[in-house]
Amino acid sequence: MSAVSEVTARYLNLYNDNIDRINGISSPYINSFRQKAFEKFTELGVPTRKNEDYKYTNLNVFFDHDYRSLFMPVEADFAKADEFRCDVADLDAQGIVLLNGFYPTLNGKLHQFPNGVWIGSLNEAAVRFPDLVEKHYGKYAQTDKDGLVHLNTAMASDGVFIYVPEGVVVAQPVQVVNLVHAEEDIFNQHRNLIIVEKNAEFTLIICDHTLSPGKFLTNAVTEAYVGENSHFDLIRVQNEHNTACKITHTFIHQEKNSVASSNNLTLHGGLVRNSTYHNLGGERAESNSYGLFLGDKFQHIDNFVSVVHSSPNCTSNQLFKGVLDDVATGAFNGRILVRPDAQGTLAYQRNNNILLTDDAKMDTKPQLEIYADDVKCSHGATIGQLDDESLFYLQSRGINKREARVMLMFGFAHEVIQNIKIEALRERMDNLVMQRLRGELSRCASCMVKCG
Amino acid sequence: MEKEQDSILDEVTSGEYKYGFHSDIETEKIQKGLNEDVVRIISAKKNEPEWLLEFRLKAYRHWLTMKMPVWPNLRIPEINYQEIIFYAAPKQRPALNSIDDIDPELKRTFDKLGIPLIEQAHLAGVAVDAVMDSVSVKTTFKETLAEMGIIFCSFSDAVKEYPELVRRYMGTVVPYTDNFFATLNSAVFSDGSFCYIPKGVRCPMELSTYFRINAANTGQFERTLLIADEEAYVSYLEGCTAPQRDENQLHAAIVEIIAEKNAEVKYSTVQNWYPGNKEGKGGIFNFVTKRGICRGESSKISWTQIETGSAITWKYPSCILRGDNSIGEFYSVAVTNNHQQADTGTKMIHIGKNTKSTIVSKGISAGRGQNSYRGLVKVLKNATNARNYSQCDSLLLGDKCGAHTFPYLEVDNQSAIVEHEATTSRIGEDQIFYCNQRGISTEDAIGLIVNGYAREVINKLPMEFAVEAQKLLQISLEGSVG
Amino acid sequence: MLVIDNLKVAINGKNILKGISLKIRPGEIHAIMGPNGSGKSTLAAVLAGRELGVVTGGTVTYYGKNLLEMAAEDRAKEGIFLGFQYPIEIPGVSMVNFMKTAVNEHRKHKGLDPLSASDFLKLMREKKELVEIDSKLANRSVNEGFSGGEKKKNEIFQMAMLEPKLAILDETDSGLDIDALRIVANGVNKIKRADNSFIVITHYQRLLDYIVPDVVHVLYDGRIVKTAGKELALELEEKGYDWIKKEVENNILV
Ligand SMILES: Nc1ncnc2c1ncn2[C@@H]1O[C@H](COP(=O)(O)OP(=O)(O)O)[C@@H](O)[C@H]1O
Numbered sequence A: 001m002s003a004v005s006e007v008t009a010r011y012l013n014l015y016n017d018n019i020d021r022i023n024g025i026s027s028p029y030i031n032s033f034r035q036k037a038f039e040k041f042t043e044l045g046v047p048t049r050k051n052e053d054y055k056y057t058n059l060n061v062f063f064d065h066d067y068r069s070l071f072m073p074v075e076a077d078f079a080k081a082d083e084f085r086c087d088v089a090d091l092d093a094q095g096i097v098l099l100n101g102f103y104p105t106l107n108g109k110l111h112q113f114p115n116g117v118w119i120g121s122l123n124e125a126a127v128r129f130p131d132l133v134e135k136h137y138g139k140y141a142q143t144d145k146d147g148l149v150h151l152n153t154a155m156a157s158d159g160v161f162i163y164v165p166e167g168v169v170v171a172q173p174v175q176v177v178n179l180v181h182a183e184e185d186i187f188n189q190h191r192n193l194i195i196v197e198k199n200a201e202f203t204l205i206i207c208d209h210t211l212s213p214g215k216f217l218t219n220a221v222t223e224a225y226v227g228e229n230s231h232f233d234l235i236r237v238q239n240e241h242n243t244a245c246k247i248t249h250t251f252i253h254q255e256k257n258s259v260a261s262s263n264n265l266t267l268h269g270g271l272v273r274n275s276t277y278h279n280l281g282g283e284r285a286e287s288n289s290y291g292l293f294l295g296d297k298f299q300h301i302d303n304f305v306s307v308v309h310s311s312p313n314c315t316s317n318q319l320f321k322g323v324l325d326d327v328a329t330g331a332f333n334g335r336i337l338v339r340p341d342a343q344g345t346l347a348y349q350r351n352n353n354i355l356l357t358d359d360a361k362m363d364t365k366p367q368l369e370i371y372a373d374d375v376k377c378s379h380g381a382t383i384g385q386l387d388d389e390s391l392f393y394l395q396s397r398g399i400n401k402r403e404a405r406v407m408l409m410f411g412f413a414h415e416v417i418q419n420i421k422i423e424a425l426r427e428r429m430d431n432l433v434m435q436r437l438r439g440e441l442s443r444c445a446s447c448m449v450k451c452g
Numbered sequence B: 001m002e003k004e005q006d007s008i009l010d011e012v013t014s015g016e017y018k019y020g021f022h023s024d025i026e027t028e029k030i031q032k033g034l035n036e037d038v039v040r041i042i043s044a045k046k047n048e049p050e051w052l053l054e055f056r057l058k059a060y061r062h063w064l065t066m067k068m069p070v071w072p073n074l075r076i077p078e079i080n081y082q083e084i085i086f087y088a089a090p091k092q093r094p095a096l097n098s099i100d101d102i103d104p105e106l107k108r109t110f111d112k113l114g115i116p117l118i119e120q121a122h123l124a125g126v127a128v129d130a131v132m133d134s135v136s137v138k139t140t141f142k143e144t145l146a147e148m149g150i151i152f153c154s155f156s157d158a159v160k161e162y163p164e165l166v167r168r169y170m171g172t173v174v175p176y177t178d179n180f181f182a183t184l185n186s187a188v189f190s191d192g193s194f195c196y197i198p199k200g201v202r203c204p205m206e207l208s209t210y211f212r213i214n215a216a217n218t219g220q221f222e223r224t225l226l227i228a229d230e231e232a233y234v235s236y237l238e239g240c241t242a243p244q245r246d247e248n249q250l251h252a253a254i255v256e257i258i259a260e261k262n263a264e265v266k267y268s269t270v271q272n273w274y275p276g277n278k279e280g281k282g283g284i285f286n287f288v289t290k291r292g293i294c295r296g297e298s299s300k301i302s303w304t305q306i307e308t309g310s311a312i313t314w315k316y317p318s319c320i321l322r323g324d325n326s327i328g329e330f331y332s333v334a335v336t337n338n339h340q341q342a343d344t345g346t347k348m349i350h351i352g353k354n355t356k357s358t359i360v361s362k363g364i365s366a367g368r369g370q371n372s373y374r375g376l377v378k379v380l381k382n383a384t385n386a387r388n389y390s391q392c393d394s395l396l397l398g399d400k401c402g403a404h405t406f407p408y409l410e411v412d413n414q415s416a417i418v419e420h421e422a423t424t425s426r427i428g429e430d431q432i433f434y435c436n437q438r439g440i441s442t443e444d445a446i447g448l449i450v451n452g453y454a455r456e457v458i459n460k461l462p463m464e465f466a467v468e469a470q471k472l473l474q475i476s477l478e479g480s481v482g
Numbered sequence C: 001m002l003v004i005d006n007l008k009v010a011i012n013g014k015n016i017l018k019g020i021s022l023k024i025r026p027g028e029i030h031a032i033m034g035p036n037g038s039g040k041s042t043l044a045a046v047l048a049g050r051e052l053g054v055v056t057g058g059t060v061t062y063y064g065k066n067l068l069e070m071a072a073e074d075r076a077k078e079g080i081f082l083g084f085q086y087p088i089e090i091p092g093v094s095m096v097n098f099m100k101t102a103v104n105e106h107r108k109h110k111g112l113d114p115l116s117a118s119d120f121l122k123l124m125r126e127k128k129e130l131v132e133i134d135s136k137l138a139n140r141s142v143n144e145g146f147s148g149g150e151k152k153k154n155e156i157f158q159m160a161m162l163e164p165k166l167a168i169l170d171e172t173d174s175g176l177d178i179d180a181l182r183i184v185a186n187g188v189n190k191i192k193r194a195d196n197s198f199i200v201i202t203h204y205q206r207l208l209d210y211i212v213p214d215v216v217h218v219l220y221d222g223r224i225v226k227t228a229g230k231e232l233a234l235e236l237e238e239k240g241y242d243w244i245k246k247e248v249e250n251n252i253l254v
């Protein structure tokens, strides 16, 4: 066994210094995972570029830093966070706001909506619905390669719990807004658990924002269970500042005949790493993994996708597109694994990237690992520039070059956006992307939070 | 053409590994195992100059500090380097002046393999360097080529006769520290081919090296060095076979190519080492480092490989595109049947301006075979207007095999256009039905379809070998259907 | 309005246009015919400002200005329209957004305010009817998934929207069925006014039955080798290009 690196040691210390406090505010069931996860994290450590899955991302920029405290909420924080709760009257989404990974209302942390859906604090849920949580918690977030998932399991104490009962079709999407706001540099981790039972339909929007200028590190894990015949859409909009580091790990487990989509829209952020794991665990399931990232300045955006076909006759799709400006760098690491018995698999993957400047850089690594023969799989990846022919076509209609470039970039990006099924949301995203491409983005038009 | 097709099909129905015989040739071997003394003995046997011994020793000492790579998608059994014989040579009379001096059994062996050691009129288009176990036994057409200033000889002869050339170029493309197997080779390499095409000369015939492992318990470690000076052209082909044996044998070779300004090198390989039996017993471990550098502007290196043999194949013929406007190409068909494993692909490193590379890889997996494409396309910061197109297809025959694709695209220049496409599928039932409906049996239909699938690559081979390669494909897939 | 004088263009070191001279006055319709590869599309593209190769000689003057110095979008706003032989597909960019941007850029150039959304949609509707283009096409991305005929009709629709002074139609009739051909031709005739001009590149007399040219030019091997009235088109239709080729070769011999 190799010695623990200096960077990893920081987090081992953080754990040792805080574990009592963490255990104190969390439910016993969630606490029961910590010791084992801690050991696993000790073994795997903070991923370095030697880890094939992190080949193109140097985490040390953010991890080798002294986060003065592990964030723990006190009453005053909640009061402050409540300011961000505004009336959601003109928003067609039901909403929750998390502050630095915590559910910011002291009372009534777990609600039932009229349609029967439960939304609220995971910790509360572990106490109130022990059977449900025991059935799903920690079951999908399985990895032997990424120590950060285990670090989350070891230390996270709260996050969002959503339960969509059997047969419930939720028309309005639910929006979770993750705010990071602190006077000092903080490290925060939250943990979400989403359970969509049989024959249900549910859309979740997660928006990530930073409200104050410090150096922030977030390491979040989401587990989602999608039951038989269910539909689940997850849309993640990331709009954080340049000194924020956002790491997300999303594990989506699907049962028979279910359809699940994940859409990561990274509009802004210092260092962003999204790992999305899709497990097609039942026959005839369909999974879609989409991503769009727009990077400039010194930003680095890394998308890691793993699609595992464990059952026959499933279909999967991956589409990731990136536009990189200035000295921004991007990485894509997508994997399709078809297990021996997953006959009748259809799996597609595409990654297209545009470099706008000489200093932007893109590394892409699409992979196919196939152990069954009745399969149709394909992947494609490109790195290039805007197409000259198209640019000329637009100019020949009188559109100036700058505008023509923006239009082409927008068209390029829209291919990802168009997969959002809710029209209003799709339009908002189009808008946001357009603003971002014009350099006008200040806040997300769809957000209930009026962040600066 | 139809005739040809027929004979191919004939071959299919009867095909087994047909080069699996072994010849009783008196062989000189050294003790098994590896240590500094063994390295010295190999060098001494070859009467090598001091600098070369030094090179070997440096490599050996470095090798001791290295570990076997674990990143390939392969399951490689532990290799005990102390059980391998690192030098074996057919015994021969002191001087080999005419063809009559060659051991008749040796000649028969190569005849059986279809490799003439005699300069036959009907094969006048191909010059052959035949290497058995550790040494080169005969190079044909040497004199004809010499008239044009072309040097084509065994590596050992080159060390003696052209030490400056060897010294100037050896290890410049694959340094002795490059990787575990290249370093091992640098320490113990036995023989191989050397080729130098002078300025402005187009080599009038195919140059070919034929490698044969014969002796048991030996490893083969040959080294090829090929230099095309300015404006030169050469097409080079290597073929390999080995007897059927129950134990695994190690083959760790190095090929280095240097292409100067406006030079063009075509390097083709038909690799048919013994793949092991149906249960996966025996077979060659083929761990090879092949790399070329397009040093001068507008130079071109093109790799074509048909990989049907070996129990395990691990090789990535690569191009370093340093000269402006230089071109790199990689065309590959890799077949894995029964228990064969292959992890193969290429690296295209774009350094010069306006450099272009093309990658076409066709993997075919059958039986319990595991076939991986692994490739890197890297565009460095100053490589403006670099272009790459990669197409990697995999065909699956049977439900116990695997096909994997691991491309790495690393682009650090805005003006680059890099495109990668890959597909994995099995032969369409509709395609087979269409053939069946026209009266073609399923087995034949698969043969036809597989050949069609690989055609794009096979067409890149020199004519003489394209037909051979097609047959090989059929034979290696024998028994994989149904 | 347009004077091309001894225009020479080379692409990748190869001379494609070898000295073209042409004068077009307001209201005129010029047809350009000629075998494949003779340089018709190259001429059209160079006039519209596509940076294809290098202009190695000659001048192009448009309303007294040096056309070759102008950016493609400025030429468009000054009234030059190119109907592409192979219209480009632009995934993700909707026709509405595309045309709205183009129309408003034209208006800005003329010192007009941008059209309101409703006025713009009204204009779209009008022009769609004018050129009988299927209204669904306008809701899709630019040319994406359009059939060959739909793409060509879309070019005519865009021409109607932008009301150019000089429209260059590069084989807009190729690959069209009879109905589509009629639609394209009618579209052109509806847009035709006393002061706007057309360059119609075509292989077929049948288009010229609808759009009657004032002058017909034959372009061959980068040169205009023959210029005559509309009857030349008929003659070409009947006899093909071979006799022209012969004539050219003979001339060279002489
Ligand atoms: N981008 C290009 N690069 C090289 N040659 C070109 C290019 N575009 C056109 N050409 C050549 O220019 C000539 C004229 O082409 P084009 O103008 O398309 O002819 P036409 O439209 O009359 O059929 C042809 O020989 C064609 O091959």
Ligand SMILES: [Mg+2]
Pocket (backbone or CB within 6 Å): C040, C041, C042, C085, C171
């Ligand atoms: Mg044309």
